[in-house]
Amino acid sequence: MEPGLYHILFLSTALFFIGVYGFLTRRNLITMLMSIELILNSVNLNFIAFNKYLWPNQMDGLFFSLFIIAIAAAEAAVAIAIIINLYRSHNSIDVENAEDLKY
Amino acid sequence: MPNVTAIALIPLLPLAGFLLLGLFGRKYLKNSSGLIGTVLLLASTILALYTAYEYFFVYGNVGGVYQKFVPLQLTWLEFSPGVSIDMGLIIDPISVMMLVVVTFISLMVHIYSLGYLKGEERFPTYFSYLGLFTFSMLGLVLASNIFQIYIFWELVGVSSFLLIGYYYDKPSAVAACKKAFIVTRFADLGFLIGILILSFSGGTLDFSTLIERLTSPESNAFKTAAASTFLGASALTWGAALVFIGGAGKSAMFPLHIWLPDAMEGPTPVSALIHAATMVVAGVYLVARLFPIFSITVPGVLEIIGWVGAISAIIAAIIACTQTDIKRVLAYSTMSQIGYMMFALGVSNYGGEAGLGYTASMFHLFTHAMFKALLFLGAGAVIHYVHSNDMKDMGGLRKLLPITHITFLIACLAIAGVPPFAGFFSKEEILLAAFQNNMAIYYIALITSGITAFYMFRLYFNIFWNKPHHAHGENKSEGGFVMMLPLILLAISAAAAGFIPFGEFVSSDGRLLESHFHLSFSIAPVALAVVGIFTALWLYKKENDKPAKFASSMGGAYKAAYNKFYIDEVYLFITKKVLFNLIGRPAAWFDKNVVDGLMNLIGTITEYISEGIKKIQSGRVQQYAIYFLGGVIFLAALFIYLLK
Numbered sequence: 001m002e003p004g005l006y007h008i009l010f011l012s013t014a015l016f017f018i019g020v021y022g023f024l025t026r027r028n029l030i031t032m033l034m035s036i037e038l039i040l041n042s043v044n045l046n047f048i049a050f051n052k053y054l055w056p057n058q059m060d061g062l063f064f065s066l067f068i069i070a071i072a073a074a075e076a077a078v079a080i081a082i083i084i085n086l087y088r089s090h091n092s093i094d095v096e097n098a099e100d101l102k103y
Numbered sequence: 104m105p106n107v108t109a110i111a112l113i114p115l116l117p118l119a120g121f122l123l124l125g126l127f128g129r130k131y132l133k134n135s136s137g138l139i140g141t142v143l144l145l146a147s148t149i150l151a152l153y154t155a156y157e158y159f160f161v162y163g164n165v166g167g168v169y170q171k172f173v174p175l176q177l178t179w180l181e182f183s184p185g186v187s188i189d190m191g192l193i194i195d196p197i198s199v200m201m202l203v204v205v206t207f208i209s210l211m212v213h214i215y216s217l218g219y220l221k222g223e224e225r226f227p228t229y230f231s232y233l234g235l236f237t238f239s240m241l242g243l244v245l246a247s248n249i250f251q252i253y254i255f256w257e258l259v260g261v262s263s264f265l266l267i268g269y270y271y272d273k274p275s276a277v278a279a280c281k282k283a284f285i286v287t288r289f290a291d292l293g294f295l296i297g298i299l300i301l302s303f304s305g306g307t308l309d310f311s312t313l314i315e316r317l318t319s320p321e322s323n324a325f326k327t328a329a330a331s332t333f334l335g336a337s338a339l340t341w342g343a344a345l346v347f348i349g350g351a352g353k354s355a356m357f358p359l360h361i362w363l364p365d366a367m368e369g370p371t372p373v374s375a376l377i378h379a380a381t382m383v384v385a386g387v388y389l390v391a392r393l394f395p396i397f398s399i400t401v402p403g404v405l406e407i408i409g410w411v412g413a414i415s416a417i418i419a420a421i422i423a424c425t426q427t428d429i430k431r432v433l434a435y436s437t438m439s440q441i442g443y444m445m446f447a448l449g450v451s452n453y454g455g456e457a458g459l460g461y462t463a464s465m466f467h468l469f470t471h472a473m474f475k476a477l478l479f480l481g482a483g484a485v486i487h488y489v490h491s492n493d494m495k496d497m498g499g500l501r502k503l504l505p506i507t508h509i510t511f512l513i514a515c516l517a518i519a520g521v522p523p524f525a526g527f528f529s530k531e532e533i534l535l536a537a538f539q540n541n542m543a544i545y546y547i548a549l550i551t552s553g554i555t556a557f558y559m560f561r562l563y564f565n566i567f568w569n570k571p572h573h574a575h576g577e578n579k580s581e582g583g584f585v586m587m588l589p590l591i592l593l594a595i596s597a598a599a600a601g602f603i604p605f606g607e608f609v610s611s612d613g614r615l616l617e618s619h620f621h622l623s624f625s626i627a628p629v630a631l632a633v634v635g636i637f638t639a640l641w642l643y644k645k646e647n648d649k650p651a652k653f654a655s656s657m658g659g660a661y662k663a664a665y666n667k668f669y670i671d672e673v674y675l676f677i678t679k680k681v682l683f684n685l686i687g688r689p690a691a692w693f694d695k696n697v698v699d700g701l702m703n704l705i706g707t708i709t710e711y712i713s714e715g716i717k718k719i720q721s722g723r724v725q726q727y728a729i730y731f732l733g734g735v736i737f738l739a740a741l742f743i744y745l746l747k
Contacts, residue, residue: 032725
């Protein structure tokens with residue numbers, strides 16, 4: 001059976017909520033970052049799928065996902081820099097340490 | 104035509120002196136400051152005399168009428184086309200006369216101060232204040248519109264405040280300068296409201312236009328102003344009366360006179376300049392400036408002016424008889440003489456023979472400036488010599504202060520109205536004007552002139568005769584040339600000023616006014632003056648117990664007069680007991696509880712709310728993410744199911 005639009009949407013929705021769940025429950029900042037990547041990739045999947053099934057002659061969806069990949073990379077770089085600094089000052093990368101940032 | 108530069112320079116030179124000495128005096132011009140101020144004023148005086156000569160003898164008189172010139176008019180603040188506050192110069196008989204008086208007296212005071220305040224720490228400051236005062240007074244005199252006169256009016260008030268409080272380390276001087284400022288400020292409130300009413304009715308601030316519009320019964324401005332009434336009096340009457348309140352405050356008229364005796368805390372030359380010869384006559388000048396409005400349109404206000412002047416004249420004369428501080432005697436005498444000028448305006452009419460009171464008032468202003476400045480400067484010389492203001496420390500000074508003695512005697516004769524000295528002529532005209540218009544005021548004035556002679560000679564005999572002087576300093580002199588020169592010059596003026604045919608130059612409508620001299624009419628005032636002088640001679644020539652017996656036989660009346668009829672106490676009662684308790688305290692309560700309470704309430708509410716919502720911002724990233732997710736889900740649901 002050829003996978004249709006609904007299959008892919010189902011997959012991306014699942015990915016999205018797995019990412020949200022991971023982001024809300026994990027205490028480790030790296031894991032939370034990975035969860036965010038899951039959410040972003042679920043969005044990418046959506047773009048690609050809609051592009052392929054609804055407007056196969058256009059490239060908009062592809063470009064959007066390329067942009068999102070680039071932004072995700074930049075965001076990961078920044079996030080990891082923050083995490084490293086947090087680690088240097090607190091000797092841990094637990095998200096509860098980030099509460100101190102509000103002061 | 105008037106020479107604009109010369110006229111504009113008259114007030115600007117003292118201003119330059121004020122700026123120069125005020126900015127650089129204490130650092131760089133410590134020793135030359137007095138000289139700089141005096142020289143600038145000398146230039147001003149010469150220009151004023153030149154202007155007066157040119158006006159009265161060259162261009163002023165056109166076809167037998169002295170014209171009003173406005174040689175300079177600059178628009179300063181324009182509200183709407185036609186209504187603007189201008190800065191201008193006005194040249195007419197009274198302003199030219201005042202120019203001469205102010206610059207001449209101020210010059211005398213400058214010269215005198217060179218000696219009187221020698222070695223004073225704040226010498227440059229003193230001269231800069233004098234410059235400021237002279238500038239403001241000249242600006243007031245030359246003001247061409249009613250708002251400009253108000254600006255300079257307040258400037259005069261400020262410089263008077265500064266000069267009264269010159270000895271700022273003396274608590275009594277500080278209290279006196281505050282009192283003077285507050286009382287005159289209070290009166291100026293009336294003036295300001297009066298200005299607003301008059302200029303609103305007239306639609307202009309300019310004197311000439313205002314007078315023209317408000318005195319012609321056909322004009323719209325007059326009709327509107329006369330028709331709109333408030334508490335039974337027309338807007339015009341209210342405006343004129345309120346303007347007069349301002350004038351009464353500055354001129355120390357009853358019951359706003361309480362600041363003047365206390366103002367004697369300032370240096371004596373300042374009293375001579377401000378509180379005798381120039382500033383205190385500003386009120387008279389103001390009424391004279393707006394005289395057509397007062398006389399033609401609102402005669403009721405002139406009646407008030409007449410009575411206020413007469414009452415002030417006699418009350419001040421009675422109080423003056425009992426005071427022992429020589430400067431206070433002179434202060435009350437000033438108040439009494441200004442009362443004369445006021446009621447002379449009050450009994451006058453506009454134009455022709457009926458305008459005698461106006462001319463007489465201006466004439467008395469002129470002669471009074473001369474002899475009263477002389478009296479103050481003479482008193483200053485005495486105070487300089489004995490280092491006391493009190494009569495009981497004086498006596499027998501005629502041999503020790505010969506020049507002061509002679510000049511003081513001339514001034515006393517002048518103020519008492521003994522011919523041929525200046526006061527005789529001007530007082531005679533005032534009495535004549537009163538005689539023709541209001542007999543009650545005439546009798547008050549007649550009695551006052553007798554009392555005046557008595558208290559002036561009481562002062563004279565107490566200072567120069569009475570008991571022998573107990574000399575304690577050896578090398579004392581009268582104060583040197585700079586202090587004697589003004590005395591001599593002023594004595595000459597006080598003796599001779601009466602012979603000026605004043606009616607030819609100054610009259611209500613600019614036309615020549617013949618002054619008739621009735622020998623029979625002058626008998627009564629001169630006889631009363633002589634009686635006053637001989638009473639004083641009998642009581643005070645030698646040290647004896649007659650004055651004390653006399654005083655005790657008068658009992659309560661003497662005590663009341665000695666305590667200035669308790670007017671100060673009445674004021675204190677009204678302010679402290681009535682105003683503070685009935686208005687001040689409720690207002691303070693309202694401020695503390697209602698106004699502050701409202702603000703505190705707003706503060707408390709904000710505090711509680713922020714305390715509550717502060718917890719949302721916990722710093723937990725995941726909590727934020729949940730809020731965010733919740734919001735997104737809510738919005739998604741909203742858009743998908745409800746807002747399709």
